[in-house]
Amino acid sequence: MKKVIHIALILAVAALAIQCKSDDKKKDKKHNNNQVELKQNNYSIENPPVFRNDGELVFIDSQTDSELFHIEIEVASTDFEKALGLMYRAEMRDDQGMLFLFPREQQQSFYMRNTLLPLDIIYVNSKMVIVDIYENTTPLDETSLPSAAPAQYVVEIKGGLCNKYKIEIGDKIVF
DSSP states (O other): OHHHHHHHHHHHHHHHHHHHHHHHHHHHHHHHHHHHHHHHHOOOSSSOOOOOOOEEEEEEOTTTOOEEEEEEEEEEOSHHHHHHTTTTOOOOOTTEEEEEEEEEEEOOEEOOTTOOSOEEEEEEOTTSBEEEEEOSOOTTOOOOEEOSSOEEEEEEEETTHHHHTTOOTTOEEEO
8 A cells, every 4th residue: 555655656746746846838939929020020110019909907086086097008018128118109189198017116217219100198196196197298219208206007098198197296097
């Protein structure tokens, strides 16, 4: 009986080791596929990224709790997506934007390198309150645009929409 238990235990450990090795190979393959995909994309003005609708974001008036404006959002959560942002895109609808997710609230800073459209850059803290806004940023300008206060989220929308929809510091976002 002890021999049977030992053999069963050895087989279980061997099966577990094989499964772990298989999972590691899958992770490596997925990581390598992501790197290859990013290199193959080779984004440029001639080959801009295509908008990806990942959800909806709503701007809420801090005084009335009513909706000011809502957009479809493309979420930038990976380092590559955050670095790329809205670069190389020659057009974007008024109801589209990008939401940048950061792991913690801290000072953020953006610039307009390779960004062809004027944008409103909206810095938002961990409580979903807008803490700073840069309106109608200058395309292709590499000047740093730092947040006035720590932010965990950044929203980029077409330039001029904050003014048009009266989006201000102190208003909130929901996504």
